[in-house]
Amino acid sequence: MSKRRTDGRPTIAxxxxxxxxxxxxVSRALRDASLVSxxxxxxxxxxxxxxxxxxxxSARALASTRSxxxxxxVPSLTQHIFADVLRGIYDGIGKTRLNIQVGNTRYDLDxxxxxxAELLRYKPAGLIVSGIDQSPAGRAMLERANCPVIQIMxxxxxxxxxxxxxxxxxxxxxxxxxLIESGYRRIGFLSGxxxxxxxxxxxxxxxxxxxxxxxxxxxxxxxxxLGALAARGSxxxxxxxxxxxxxxxxxxxxxxxxxxxxxxxxxxVLALGALFECHARGISVPGDxxxxxxxxxxxxxxxxxxLSSVRTHRWKVGHxxxxxxxxxxxxxxxxxxxxxxxxDIVKRASTDRLGLLSGMGEADIPQPAAVxxxxxx
Amino acid sequence: MSKRRTDGRPTIAxxxxxxxxxxxxVSRALRDASLVSxxxxxxxxxxxxxxxxxxxxSARALASTRSxxxxxxVPSLTQHIFADVLRGIYDGIGKTRLNIQVGNTRYDLDxxxxxxAELLRYKPAGLIVSGIDQSPAGRAMLERANCPVIQIMxxxxxxxxxxxxxxxxxxxxxxxxxLIESGYRRIGFLSGxxxxxxxxxxxxxxxxxxxxxxxxxxxxxxxxxLGALAARGSxxxxxxxxxxxxxxxxxxxxxxxxxxxxxxxxxxVLALGALFECHARGISVPGDxxxxxxxxxxxxxxxxxxLSSVRTHRWKVGHxxxxxxxxxxxxxxxxxxxxxxxxDIVKRASTDRLGLLSGMGEADIPQPAAVxxxxxx
DNA sequence: CGAGCTGATGGTAGCGCTACCATAAATGAA
DNA sequence: TTCATTTATGGTAGCGCTACCATCAGCTCG
Numbered sequence: 001m002s003k004r005r006t007d008g009r010p011t012i013a014x015x016x017x018x019x020x021x022x023x024x025x026v027s028r029a030l031r032d033a034s035l036v037s038x039x040x041x042x043x044x045x046x047x048x049x050x051x052x053x054x055x056x057x058s059a060r061a062l063a064s065t066r067s068x069x070x071x072x073x074v075p076s077l078t079q080h081i082f083a084d085v086l087r088g089i090y091d092g093i094g095k096t097r098l099n100i101q102v103g104n105t106r107y108d109l110d111x112x113x114x115x116x117a118e119l120l121r122y123k124p125a126g127l128i129v130s131g132i133d134q135s136p137a138g139r140a141m142l143e144r145a146n147c148p149v150i151q152i153m154x155x156x157x158x159x160x161x162x163x164x165x166x167x168x169x170x171x172x173x174x175x176x177x178x179l180i181e182s183g184y185r186r187i188g189f190l191s192g193x194x195x196x197x198x199x200x201x202x203x204x205x206x207x208x209x210x211x212x213x214x215x216x217x218x219x220x221x222x223x224x225x226l227g228a229l230a231a232r233g234s235x236x237x238x239x240x241x242x243x244x245x246x247x248x249x250x251x252x253x254x255x256x257x258x259x260x261x262x263x264x265x266x267x268x269v270l271a272l273g274a275l276f277e278c279h280a281r282g283i284s285v286p287g288d289x290x291x292x293x294x295x296x297x298x299x300x301x302x303x304x305x306x307l308s309s310v311r312t313h314r315w316k317v318g319h320x321x322x323x324x325x326x327x328x329x330x331x332x333x334x335x336x337x338x339x340x341x342x343x344d345i346v347k348r349a350s351t352d353r354l355g356l357l358s359g360m361g362e363a364d365i366p367q368p369a370a371v372x373x374x375x376x377x
Numbered sequence: 378m379s380k381r382r383t384d385g386r387p388t389i390a391x392x393x394x395x396x397x398x399x400x401x402x403v404s405r406a407l408r409d410a411s412l413v414s415x416x417x418x419x420x421x422x423x424x425x426x427x428x429x430x431x432x433x434x435s436a437r438a439l440a441s442t443r444s445x446x447x448x449x450x451v452p453s454l455t456q457h458i459f460a461d462v463l464r465g466i467y468d469g470i471g472k473t474r475l476n477i478q479v480g481n482t483r484y485d486l487d488x489x490x491x492x493x494a495e496l497l498r499y500k501p502a503g504l505i506v507s508g509i510d511q512s513p514a515g516r517a518m519l520e521r522a523n524c525p526v527i528q529i530m531x532x533x534x535x536x537x538x539x540x541x542x543x544x545x546x547x548x549x550x551x552x553x554x555x556l557i558e559s560g561y562r563r564i565g566f567l568s569g570x571x572x573x574x575x576x577x578x579x580x581x582x583x584x585x586x587x588x589x590x591x592x593x594x595x596x597x598x599x600x601x602x603l604g605a606l607a608a609r610g611s612x613x614x615x616x617x618x619x620x621x622x623x624x625x626x627x628x629x630x631x632x633x634x635x636x637x638x639x640x641x642x643x644x645x646v647l648a649l650g651a652l653f654e655c656h657a658r659g660i661s662v663p664g665d666x667x668x669x670x671x672x673x674x675x676x677x678x679x680x681x682x683x684l685s686s687v688r689t690h691r692w693k694v695g696h697x698x699x700x701x702x703x704x705x706x707x708x709x710x711x712x713x714x715x716x717x718x719x720x721d722i723v724k725r726a727s728t729d730r731l732g733l734l735s736g737m738g739e740a741d742i743p744q745p746a747a748v749x750x751x752x753x754x
Numbered sequence: 755c756g757a758g759c760t761g762a763t764g765g766t767a768g769c770g771c772t773a774c775c776a777t778a779a780a781t782g783a784a
Numbered sequence: 785t786t787c788a789t790t791t792a793t794g795g796t797a798g799c800g801c802t803a804c805c806a807t808c809a810g811c812t813c814g
Contacts, residue, residue, distance in 0.1 A: 007500075019416075024794060035791095056769085058436075058444060058769085062439050064772055084455065087481070100478075102477070122430065123435070242679065269675070272679070302650050304657040390801095401763075401802075404802060408802090439799090441769085442769065486802090
């Protein structure tokens with residue numbers, strides 16, 4: 001009696017024996033049913049069912065020097081934005097044989113490199129990574145990964161392989177222009193922790209204001225004051241925004257620029273905080289003060305007044321990334337290396353100083369919004 | 378010349394050759410350095426570094442009939458609650474050899490079973506699953522999984538193996554009692570999609586009101602009206618709550634019970650919607666109407682007025698689940714099978730009808746809150 | 755001083771699957 | 785018919801690692 005180390009689960013050989021075929025035929029039938037004749041396929045299916053056979057993925061990966069793991073790196077799990085992206089990814093994967101492995105980089109390049117190295121041990125079928133600001137080592141790993149690599153949530157002239165996202169610069173510029181058109185003149189930029197995408201937004205904001213001759217550095221807190229505020233100890237080191245941060249940052253900005261009459265917030269969570277700060281101070285929105293956010297999360301529509309925002313297509317980005325990945329794995333041609341999914345400027349009450357929206361519909365929920373597409377969709 | 382199928386990456390044999398030792402010694406040195414003498418260990422480490430050797434996880438998993446994958450099943454990626462749990466899990470895993478594989482069940486038992494079956498193919502090192510309402514098939518898979526299984530976010534007398542969570546019933550009951558003590562008498566229960574945990578909360582709410590002789594079925598919309606509202610098409614089928622839902626549900630409830638003077642919301646997102654609905658109607662909170670939520674997400678503290686909520690320890694649940702898992706994997710004793718991490722009742726302005734909080738601190742941010750622990754921590 | 759033990763190291767035979775050929779049967783072209 | 789080509793199936797040798805012995809030096813102990 002040979003000393004088997006197996007754990008009792010049926011193997012492909014058991015299935016083959018039961019179906020009266022060679023094990024390689026079973027392997028083929030399971031991978032691509034069309035490779036096997038109908039008669040044998042049915043026998044094999046029956047044997048699989050009877051034995052409750054479940055393929056061992058490690059063995060498959062080892063034998064084929066390729067796993068079914070799709071590695072996904074996101075900078076945050078807590079932010080809705082990336083949760084939406086992940087949902088798109090899971091939806092795109094559907095019931096295929098591919099499996100998702102998520103890594104959370106926490107906006108830390110070293111951590112990203114570590115996770116990337118970890119993922120590569122699996123010899124993944126593909127990689128989906130957020131953004132374009134990898135470290136040189138990370139970039140090198142991606143280029144040597146020997147599998148499709150899709151970058152997401154930003155644009156770049158020089159993607160590793162393919163990139164799907166939108167221009168944060170253009171989106172922010174468009175929203176800032178909307179604020180200008182709505183009659184605001186002293187428009188601030190409210191930001192928490194800055195990352196490369198935030199920087200793109202800041203530059204779009206600056207560009208719009210400079211073109212209108214309205215730019216004033218005093219109106220932006222970006223990065224500058226965060227250290228001091230963080231030192232006050234009210235925020236943890238996780239680099240995500242909270243509404244409390246929004247309130248504190250707005251208060252800070254007002255201290256410096258008391259005549260500020262609107263803010264463009266780097267994200268919706270900060271915008272929500274800004275709205276509450278206005279409520280608490282009895283400042284009327286949009287009459288006295290305009291507020292715009294970025295991403296158009298759920299609560300923006302529900303707020304009172306409803307908050308304007310830049311709608312970004314996170315689900316679509318995640319979904320399309322997987323579709324592109326699968327296409328590359330199937331050897332199909334996959335079009336452009338750079339895909340711009342665009343954005344929409346959603347104009348709601350919080351920036352409607354001119355009263356353009358009133359009368360556009362009943363004042364009930366959902367409150368009226370004017371949606372304007374942007375980017376090269 | 379033998380036909381090798383390798384992809385050129387160095388293997389353990391290459392390292393062994395370079396270090397002048399047997400390959401099994403390299404294997405041991407990599408898994409547990411203490412098994413090898415210092416001299417050889419150093420030689421091996423050097424060889425690993427020089428060759429840039431990276432262990433192949435598939436081969437390891439195949440040979441040891443055990444992988445380093447920890448499967449995690451959550452019902453939603455979009456809800457902050459589970460994002461926080463995941464963060465705790467990732468933090469608990471830290472830089473160990475374990476790897477997380479997340480599955481999103483979308484509150485669908487069939488999908489959960491499918492994901493579970495998928496995870497078992499990896500012969501995972503451990504499993505972390507949300508809740509106790511598995512299907513019979515799912516439960517059976519967990520019991521036959523042949524690895525530690527930790528259930529989280531609820532309590533049960535009969536865990537598969539170990540459960541870490543808190544009592545939704547007790548938490549809801551405590552918050553409802555707080556509303557009663559604050560002087561509210563017609564307290565509604567506002568809920569979107571119900572799951573087993575929501576049902577626990579509902580029962581706690583009912584019990585508190587019945588004990589006070591205040592229960593009235595007209596005051597709860599739970600489940601009942603959702604079908605009709607969903608049919609109106611304003612919500613998608615993903616079973617998560619939005620602030621817009623909160624507004625609509627509150628409006629609906631008011632239509633039925635115009636004398637309602639407070640709501641206990643099944644989650645914070647609905648509570649936020651309720652607050653906005655009050656704003657929009659010019660109803661003053663907490664004077665005319667009290668609002669309480671569940672989970673104490675970031676924005677509750679920042680809202681104006683600040684919103685009362687039940688603080689749940691999601692991060693801790695995730696973190697402790699991993700710690701327990703690791704302990705079991707290391708063969709250490711692991712204490713109780715049922716761990717109650719408790720909850721806190723966070724009393725803020727939105728339920729402060731009696732004015733107990735005013736003067737407790739400056740009216741600035743963060744607004745004062747009275748926090749009361751609950752559950753058997 | 756040999757039996758028995760411990761601790762470090764190595765050889766070998768799997769783990770369960772698939773790549774790579776070989777083979778056999780069926781089909782088509784000449 | 786004959787030979788080339790395609791289609792369906794199988795045998796075998798890995799994939800890279802670890803479980804399971806075996807070995808051997810050093811050491812204790814009766």
